[in-house]
Amino acid sequence: MAPFGLLVTCASFAAFRGLHWGLQLLPTPGSAAQDRWKWRNICVSLVHSLLTGAGALLGLSLYPQMAADPIHGHPPWALVLVAVSVGYFLADGADMLWNQTLGQAWELLCHHFVVVSCLSTAILSGHYVGFSVVSLLLELNSTCLHLRKLLLLSHQAPSLAFSVTSWATLATLALFRLVPLGWMSLWLIRQHHQVPLALVILGGTGLVTVGAMSITLGVRILVSDVLRSRPRPSIPGQKETRGTRRTCCDGELVTRDGSTRSLKD
Numbered sequence: 001m002a003p004f005g006l007l008v009t010c011a012s013f014a015a016f017r018g019l020h021w022g023l024q025l026l027p028t029p030g031s032a033a034q035d036r037w038k039w040r041n042i043c044v045s046l047v048h049s050l051l052t053g054a055g056a057l058l059g060l061s062l063y064p065q066m067a068a069d070p071i072h073g074h075p076p077w078a079l080v081l082v083a084v085s086v087g088y089f090l091a092d093g094a095d096m097l098w099n100q101t102l103g104q105a106w107e108l109l110c111h112h113f114v115v116v117s118c119l120s121t122a123i124l125s126g127h128y129v130g131f132s133v134v135s136l137l138l139e140l141n142s143t144c145l146h147l148r149k150l151l152l153l154s155h156q157a158p159s160l161a162f163s164v165t166s167w168a169t170l171a172t173l174a175l176f177r178l179v180p181l182g183w184m185s186l187w188l189i190r191q192h193h194q195v196p197l198a199l200v201i202l203g204g205t206g207l208v209t210v211g212a213m214s215i216t217l218g219v220r221i222l223v224s225d226v227l228r229s230r231p232r233p234s235i236p237g238q239k240e241t242r243g244t245r246r247t248c249c250d251g252e253l254v255t256r257d258g259s260t261r262s263l264k265d
Contacts, residue, residue: 005083005123012087019044020095029154037099039153041092046146048088053139053176055081060137066130070187071194074129079122082132085139086119111213118206121199128199134184138210140176144169148221166225173218181211 023040059081060066065073089112096105122132148169151162185207192200 002124002126005079005126008080008083009087009090009123012084013091014087016044016048016088016091017094019047020091035153039150041095041099042146042149042153044088044095045092046143046150048085048092049139049142049146052081052085052088052136053141053143056133056136057140059133066133070131070134071127072130074133078129078133079126081136082119082122082129085136086116086123089116089119111209114206114209118202121202131184131187131203134180137176137180138214141169141172144172145217163225166221169221170218170226173214173221177214178211178218181207181214185211 020040023043028036028039059075059078063073063075063078066078093109093112093116096108102109118135119132121127122129144165148162148165151157151159151165156162184203188195188200188203188207195203
């Protein structure tokens with residue numbers, strides 16, 4: 001299983017890198033022309049999320065044995081789905097290193113490193129594939145996250161489409177991110193005697209890391225898209241100026257001097 005999984009991973013890496021390069025030949029929407037690389041990067045991420053998230057949901061619906069026996073119960077195509085995802089994260093990491101400084105990309109690179117380390121266990125061993133497929137349900141929420149970012153880059157906030165996407169992001173974050181993370185955590189705790197200690201530590205580290213990032217992400221979106229978007233009563237005699245306005249949208253905090261500081265999702 002390991003050679004086949006590695007072959008699929010390499011093919012996936014090449015395909016997603018090719019998609020990165022291919023998008024450079026296509027025109028970028030004028031509203032996103034100032035950040036063309038970010039637009040292309042998110043579009044590629046959206047393709048991965050749609051593919052693996054929908055694949056995981058369909059696979060678990062057709063083959064629930066993967067959840068009943070996350071260690072051994074999986075069809076051959078499930079390993080392909082996991083390998084495709086590993087190839088994407090490697091390709092995305094390479095794309096970030098090529099287009100950003102290490103200081104800009106370190107947070108997402110740490111996330112990718114943890115995810116690749118956990119998913120690679122299934123590819124190399126041929127076990128825990130069902131567990132990995134459950135983790136890919138998180139990509140259903142990532143689909144909404146990427147759509148939200150594309151709308152922000154296109155300056156479509158506020159709008160009806162952005163509002164619907166924001167609520168969908170929060171709903172799928174709870175249903176397809178926090179619920180699977182909670183299920184995986186409980187399974188790992190209950191079945192720790194069946195899992196080697198090294199994998200318990202690796203899996204636990206991954207779950208804690210992704211869980212903390214997910215909760216932080218949900219709070220940021222709730223604050224920026226819901227709480228801050230509510231109209232506030234104006235205070236007589238107080239005028240809002242461009243230099244004193246502070247906004248937070250998609251983790252972009254605009255400071256009083258007009259500069260921006262990125263808070264990664």
